[in-house]
Amino acid sequence: MYKKFDRKKLKKFDNIIIYGAGRFGNYILRYLSHYRFDKNKITVMDVNWKTKTLMSDYLAVEPNFNPPKNGVNTIVIIAISSKKDSSTVDNLYSKFLNAGYKTIIKFEEFMYAEIIPEDQFTFDSSPPPYQDAIDFSHMNPQVKPIAFYLPQFHEIPENSKWWSEGFTEWTNVKKARPKYTGHYQPREPHDDLGYYDLSDVDVIRKQAAMAKRHGIYGWNIYYYWFSGKKLLTKPLDLILENKDIDINFCLTWCNHSWSKTWVGNDNEILIECKYLEDDPEKFMDDVKKYMDDKRYIKVDGKPLISIYLTQNMVNASDIIKRWRNRAREIGIGEIYVNSTIRPRTLAELGLQDAFDSEMEFYSWWYAFGIEDPRLYQIERDNEVVTPIISRYVDFVEGYKNITSVSDFSAYMCVPCGFDNTPRYDKNYRLHSLEFSLKDYYDLLKYAVEKTIAQNKEYMFLFAWNEWAESAYLEPDKKTGYAMLNTLSKAINGLPFEYI
DSSP: OOOOOOGGGGOOOOOEEEEEOOHHHHHHHHHHTTTTTOOGGGGEEEETTTTTTOGGGOOEEEEOOOOOTTOEEEEEEEEEEEOOHHHHHHHHHHHHHHHHHHEEEHHHHSOOOEEEEGGBOOOOOOOOOOOOOOOOOOOSSSEEEEEOOOOSSOOHHHHHHHHHHHOOOOHHHOOOOOOBBBBSOOOOOOOTOOOTTTTTTHHHHHHHHHHHHHTTTTEEEEEEEEEEEEEEHHHHHHHHHTTTOEEEEEEEEEOOOOOEETTTTTEEEOOOOOOOOHHHHHHHHHHHHHHTTTTTTTEETTEEEEEGGGGSSOOOOHHHHEEEHHHTTTTTTEEEEEESSSSHHHHHHHOOTTTTEEEEOOGGGGGGGGSSEEEEEETTTTEOOOOOOBBBHHHHHHHHHHHOOOOSSOEEEEOOBBBTTTSSSOOOOOBTTTHHHHHHHHHHHHHHHHHHHHHHHEEEEEEEEGGGGTTESSBBBTTTTTHHHHHHHHHTTOOOTTT
């Protein structure tokens, strides 16, 4: 069990050394940046210091273990996972200690999470009370919400080969079981939609009508494109072919490789996302038919397209430039390119000039955005089997804190909880402990107000139907239309108590 470091004590140190410029190092820098620590007092060291580009204008330097200067009160934070590389962490700890540093802490102490055995973990994740549907179609929302839409609810040959015959997202959803006492799993869809098949156009019509009645402007549909190979496009193509489906839409390019991560095998690549020489032109040629549709969502008259993992891109600026050139050549005209902050901002990546905008997106780090969140890790058979899990209220308050002081204007994206235990036995993420509709309503209201203050038309919702991540607005058997009704109240400026 790690001891808890009181982060308020950071202010007493003259200098802060962060060893490790990877993911954990960036989490610490985010924290320090959020709480306005003096950059001149922070040093980042990394063995790959020449190739590291960090957030907030920090540059990594070559590690050294020189004694601290006389009279300088310094804290060292080792930003490497002790769970994954305990020998390296222990070795670094000894080197700094032998060099004369008195305060050396491990990342786990800095971000402290209480470790609890799975069979002793009890937390209220019970669902909100059931609500019948309310029709909000006669109202005029203050903003235009766009919900992420997952198309993986129909069979494709590739998934049947890789996972099991007939695999869809429902396969994981149906097999889910509670991980602890009070855990709301499995989730079951409401009979109004059931375990639907998105190869059925009538299902999409029902979904679209449901979304419109609750004030959702459109769907942001995940687009899986691998150097010309497309997967899971059936629902998107059905929308394109059936002009009577009354829903607007846009695309997010999911530029990540597929692997066997769900079953603990990151190394078995199922299909790889590559960046081949002629990909930018081929990609724009493929999406043209969607962008030409009158329902395709535009910003200032420009078709909106988002990129899921900008930091994964090879030569991102060049790709975006070639997208824009090709779009002009083939008659699309100007396009509007957006990046999700997953997990790094465009400024941190040095790409703010290549894109038109960015969007806040789900990250466990939001819970770390308050001074003293309650964070947990679950232990099974003496092994820690989860990353950080958190209460939804801490997630909400952290999201507000982080975005309220941001000096850039990102699109808001509101998560309605997150629990991917249907996909994972270990290494699952869960940020819905003590979920409440009131907390969700408050976050929606905040996002609406911030969207209006930024003079933006759109805000985003995570998600319409991410059932295996327990992040869905669609009705389920236990809560009915509680999520959709709560959304509608917030975007229409109605009180939480409205019925």
